[in-house]
Amino acid sequence: MTTTPDQIKHDLINHDVINHDLLRPVGQASARFFLVVAMLGLVVLAGFSAWGYQLYSGIGVAGIRRPVFWGFYITNFVFWIGISHAGTLISAILRLANAGWRRPVTRCAEVITVFALCIGAMFPVIHLGRPWVAFWLVPYPNERGLWPNYRSPLVWDFFAINTYLIGSITFLILPIIPDFALCRDKFSGWRKTFYGLLALGWRGTQRQWHRLETAMHIMAIVIIPVAVSVHTIVSWDFAMTPVPMWHSTIFAPYFVAGAIFSGIAALIVAMVFLRRFLHLEEYLPSVCFENLGKLLLLMSLLWVYFVFAERLTIWYGNQPAEVAVLWLTQKGPYRYLFWIMVACNFGIPFPLLAIKKLRTITGTCIASITVVVGMWLERYLIIVPSLSRKFLPYAWGTYRPTWVEITITAATFAGMALLYVMFAKLVPIISIWELKVGMREASESMPSVVAVSKARPTVSERSEHETVGFKNSHRVGKP
Amino acid sequence: MSRVASLYTMCPDAAAAERTVDALLSAGARREDITVISSEPFDRYEFGQHEKSRFMPWLVVLGAILGGTAGFLLVSLTTKSYPIVTGGMPITPGWITGIITYELTMLAAILTTLLVLLLTAPLFRWKQEPYDVQVADGKVLVGINPQGDLPDKVKEVLKVCEDGAGGGIER
Numbered sequence: 238m239t240t241t242p243d244q245i246k247h248d249l250i251n252h253d254v255i256n257h258d259l260l261r262p263v264g265q266a267s268a269r270f271f272l273v274v275a276m277l278g279l280v281v282l283a284g285f286s287a288w289g290y291q292l293y294s295g296i297g298v299a300g301i302r303r304p305v306f307w308g309f310y311i312t313n314f315v316f317w318i319g320i321s322h323a324g325t326l327i328s329a330i331l332r333l334a335n336a337g338w339r340r341p342v343t344r345c346a347e348v349i350t351v352f353a354l355c356i357g358a359m360f361p362v363i364h365l366g367r368p369w370v371a372f373w374l375v376p377y378p379n380e381r382g383l384w385p386n387y388r389s390p391l392v393w394d395f396f397a398i399n400t401y402l403i404g405s406i407t408f409l410i411l412p413i414i415p416d417f418a419l420c421r422d423k424f425s426g427w428r429k430t431f432y433g434l435l436a437l438g439w440r441g442t443q444r445q446w447h448r449l450e451t452a453m454h455i456m457a458i459v460i461i462p463v464a465v466s467v468h469t470i471v472s473w474d475f476a477m478t479p480v481p482m483w484h485s486t487i488f489a490p491y492f493v494a495g496a497i498f499s500g501i502a503a504l505i506v507a508m509v510f511l512r513r514f515l516h517l518e519e520y521l522p523s524v525c526f527e528n529l530g531k532l533l534l535l536m537s538l539l540w541v542y543f544v545f546a547e548r549l550t551i552w553y554g555n556q557p558a559e560v561a562v563l564w565l566t567q568k569g570p571y572r573y574l575f576w577i578m579v580a581c582n583f584g585i586p587f588p589l590l591a592i593k594k595l596r597t598i599t600g601t602c603i604a605s606i607t608v609v610v611g612m613w614l615e616r617y618l619i620i621v622p623s624l625s626r627k628f629l630p631y632a633w634g635t636y637r638p639t640w641v642e643i644t645i646t647a648a649t650f651a652g653m654a655l656l657y658v659m660f661a662k663l664v665p666i667i668s669i670w671e672l673k674v675g676m677r678e679a680s681e682s683m684p685s686v687v688a689v690s691k692a693r694p695t696v697s698e699r700s701e702h703e704t705v706g707f708k709n710s711h712r713v714g715k716p
Numbered sequence: 717m718s719r720v721a722s723l724y725t726m727c728p729d730a731a732a733a734e735r736t737v738d739a740l741l742s743a744g745a746r747r748e749d750i751t752v753i754s755s756e757p758f759d760r761y762e763f764g765q766h767e768k769s770r771f772m773p774w775l776v777v778l779g780a781i782l783g784g785t786a787g788f789l790l791v792s793l794t795t796k797s798y799p800i801v802t803g804g805m806p807i808t809p810g811w812i813t814g815i816i817t818y819e820l821t822m823l824a825a826i827l828t829t830l831l832v833l834l835l836t837a838p839l840f841r842w843k844q845e846p847y848d849v850q851v852a853d854g855k856v857l858v859g860i861n862p863q864g865d866l867p868d869k870v871k872e873v874l875k876v877c878e879d880g881a882g883g884g885i886e887r
Contacts, residue, residue: 384797388807393816396823400820437834437839438841440753441753442752442767443754443758443766444836444837448836449757451768456829459822463819
């Protein structure tokens with residue numbers, strides 16, 4: 238049988254190797270995995286215990302007091318909703334832009350969105366004095382004859398977060414279906430049955446592929462304004478209130494930018510860990526970190542711009558109550574946290590990301606970790622100083638978190654890691670079929686290279702080839 | 717002429733599948749009877765072009781309009797159900813009605829997309845033929861589900877598919 242150029246291109250994408258490499262973490266569970274799950278599970282258990290203690294004893298065991306009624310819980314709520322912008326929004330933008338390097342990244346990102354949203358949405362409930370009546374937010378005909386107060390931004394949150402959560406889950410699940418079918422075909426025993434059910438009868442007919450791709454395209458278009466609206470509405474929880482430094486028109490874009498900023502940082506950290514512990518070095522090439530690092534740099538600059546614009550306006554306006562909060566954060570008791578925040582969000586990441594030599598995988602990871610810390614501090618500094626220093630002296634106070642709040646906060650980070658680890662064990666964390674499409678397009682874009690390399694390249698050679706392909710993925714058909 | 721439920725062959729790549737489909741059509745098979753199954757989408761090939769849908773986005777738009785209307789009615793009608801005298805002022809102003817309407821518009825668009833995909837792909841049909849697990853290894857399945865009798869020439873075409881080892885498999 239003669240070997241045609243089409244077959245050579247097809248062989249470049251060694252399906253066996255890709256399937257083996259990316260299904261390996263799904264099929265195996267080492268002792269280290271169980272150890273990690275046990276450790277994270279213990280922290281999560283401690284968090285649930287602390288919440289149980291709060292439910293039993295009352296909300297008074299938390300540090301929130303008049304006038305600082307929002308503390309760690311709402312800080313965590315805003316932070317995790319922000320982190321959720323890592324996935325769906327970034328993934329949707331990259332899909333619509335047809336950025337070839339997105340292919341190994343999208344699922345890692347979309348998973349973060351779903352889990353971060355679930356964790357973030359828990360906090361208003363944890364914050365409630367009587368969480369068992371949280372369902373009163375749901376608009377349904379009831380015996381009380383009451384409907385939610387639509388003028389409350391918390392009700393807007395309910396609608397926005399639920400829409401985003403449903404959209405994000407859909408956006409995550411749709412491209413997984415073909416990979417579930419792959420798992421069904423590659424595994425045996427109970428796994429075959431399990432993934433067979435999850436694959437929903439997917440076969441891969443051309444009609445199914447077209448419907449899936451059209452649905453993904455529509456979802457990418459719809460989810461972007463939804464994602465923007467979610468953090469806009471979260472910002473309105475603050476901006477609709479006449480509290481010093483909250484009642485500002487800049488809050489909506491400032492929050493959206495901050496959310497994307499922290500989201501990209503969280504995504505990079507997650508990818509570094511995946512790459513290291515699942516041995517996905519060839520599938521998460523440095524070009525992904527390079528490009529995400531550039532995006533992070535852009536968002537860092539945007540963040541500084543918003544902070545400067547917000548603070549300059551308040552300083553120049555010289556409204557006594559607002560300026561008092563301004564100096565409270567910059568020169569007062571919150572100054573250490575403020576300047577640590579600036580260092581974490583700009584001082585450290587800027588050189589690491591702006592200087593090409595430093596923008597390595599390690600460099601972007603360090604920058605991202607500092608950004609995650611810095612953005613949590615930013616949420617804290619938006620909430621607590623403003624509430625502790627309102628317009629009149631009778632409404633001044635302080636806030637100190639208790640062990641209950643600290644434990645629950647730690648548990649959310651452990652919970653996020655635990656959910657992520659479990660997910661990576663159940664589902665291929667890189668979209669296998671999208672990766673194959675990317676590699677095929679890359680090989681098609683370089684016919685001259687393919688034509689001379691009749692011998693099957695090694696995996697590392699393919700990785701190099703793929704990396705070049707990602708960079709040139711828009712140049713389909715050109716040598 | 718012989719009567720079969722389904723018949724397929726495994727092609728090594730999309731180009732070979734395209735040639736097989738062309739040969740099947742030349743041999744008298746009907747396009748709607750031919751199924752091409754792959755582990756990745758092949759948008760640029762002729763065999764995939766006939767399955768494209770243009771109605772899906774419009775159904776989503778329709779769903780979004782219905783969702784938006786539901787959102788508007790939810791806010792406006794429920795607030796009117798409060799027995800409060802407001803002197804003609806709305807309990808929920810237009811700005812806020814707009815926010816809820818917007819969110820439910822988007823939610824309906826998302827749900828409609830999901831529903832249309834599930835129904836038209838179609839999914840939830842676990843035992844459909846033809847199928848072969850070699851698809852997972854990158855092979856492209858070209859199959860035929862004849863509605864009536866199958867010309868013998870069509871079976872010959874499947875047997876000479878470029879796979880060599882494959883050939884037609886009768887079900």
